[in-house]
Amino acid sequence: xxxxxxxxxxxxxxxxxxxxxxxxxxxxxxxxxxxxxxxxxxxxxxxxxxxxxxxxxxxxxxxxxxxxxxxxxxxxxxxxxxxxxxxxxxxxxxxxxxxxxxxxxxxxxxxxx
Amino acid sequence: xxxxxxxxxxxxxxxxxxxxxxxxxxxxxxxxxxxxxxxxxxxxxxxxxxxxxxxxxxxxxxxxxxxxxxxxxxxxxxxxxxxxxxxxxxxxxxxxxxxxxxxxxxxxxxxxx
Numbered sequence: 001x002x003x004x005x006x007x008x009x010x011x012x013x014x015x016x017x018x019x020x021x022x023x024x025x026x027x028x029x030x031x032x033x034x035x036x037x038x039x040x041x042x043x044x045x046x047x048x049x050x051x052x053x054x055x056x057x058x059x060x061x062x063x064x065x066x067x068x069x070x071x072x073x074x075x076x077x078x079x080x081x082x083x084x085x086x087x088x089x090x091x092x093x094x095x096x097x098x099x100x101x102x103x104x105x106x107x108x109x110x111x112x113x
Numbered sequence: 114x115x116x117x118x119x120x121x122x123x124x125x126x127x128x129x130x131x132x133x134x135x136x137x138x139x140x141x142x143x144x145x146x147x148x149x150x151x152x153x154x155x156x157x158x159x160x161x162x163x164x165x166x167x168x169x170x171x172x173x174x175x176x177x178x179x180x181x182x183x184x185x186x187x188x189x190x191x192x193x194x195x196x197x198x199x200x201x202x203x204x205x206x207x208x209x210x211x212x213x214x215x216x217x218x219x220x221x222x223x224x225x226x
Contacts, residue, residue, distance in 0.1 A: 017192070042217060043216050094155075104148075107154075107155045
């Protein structure tokens, strides 16, 4: 059974048209992360939630926002996508204990036309 | 600047051969993670190494951690085609329970018959 689910798997948007990506989890993990991964690059952390506490990475553009209405769901909003925002967006979750790893969803591939 | 460096970045192996991937990091961290990513797919957790001298093995893969040298290795024994993928190491430089990860650039492994 899928534990971290991302929707949609593929998203095509136009330059400047807002887009929202969704992540849900059945693990009841208290930490959720959003990463951006461009082709042949490492995943780059955008932000994360520890329960309801939002933590933004210093170099995450203002164009990217996130919401976590409850434990299970987290959204990534891109307010005005540019061509440089085309990437795979990965959601991950983790139980906040020392021994745990991050569990990644399948990703959403975003294309900006 | 925090750095996680993997080498090699590209590795072409023949089936049956052994090889080691190296992960060096520039900050103090007692937690190191290895992930596998197949083309177009998400990241799959392979190993979580939590202390100096930790060694873990799964099938043909063995990972180790030397926190004093700030070095982790991923050793591949008798490679098979199914191991072809990109392998990422990641460190948690902040400790604590939030588990933010800094990833290396990845090693793209190709195993040929």
